[in-house]
Structures are given as structure tokens and as C-alpha cells.
Amino acid sequence: MAQRMHPFSREDLSRVQAERTSxxxxxxxxxxxxxxxxxxxxxxxxxxxxxxxxxxN
Incomplete structure (x- = not known):
């Protein structure tokens, strides 16, 4: 649980950003x-x- 203190990794962020924009x-x-x-x-x-x-016209 201490490792997931930062909610998103960089890959998660880029994937979420791409999904969100599309x-x-x-x-x-x-x-x-x-x-x-x-x-x-x-x-x-x-x-x-x-x-x-x-x-x-």
C-alpha cells in the first residue's frame, strides 16, 4: 500500500490522458x-x- 501512495504511474497517466482526449x-x-x-x-x-x-441571400 505504501508503494501505491502515488496514485498513477507515468504509463497510467499517459494512457488515461489518451483515452480522455479521444x-x-x-x-x-x-x-x-x-x-x-x-x-x-x-x-x-x-x-x-x-x-x-x-x-x-
């Missing part, structure tokens, strides 16, 4: 896709869609 990147991209889909759905279903289309 999984958080995956979650972030999924979240961005979800937000984009909700935003597009909101714009398309809103009454102002043609109004926006008219002014921004």
Missing part, C-alpha cells in the same frame, strides 16, 4: 452535430425561415 473529442463532435441539427430544425420550422432566406 472520448471527449468524440462527445464534443456528437454534441456539435446534435446542436447543429436542433438549430437547423428550429430555423426551418420557424415562421421566419423564408424571411431569413429572403434577407440573407
Amino acid at each position: 472520448s471527449s473529442h468524440q462527445k464534443k463532435s456528437q454534441l456539435e452535430i446534435y446542436i447543429l441539427a436542433v438549430f437547423l430544425t428550429y430555423i426551418i420550422t420557424s415562421d421566419n425561415f423564408l424571411h431569413y432566406l429572403y434577407f440573407y
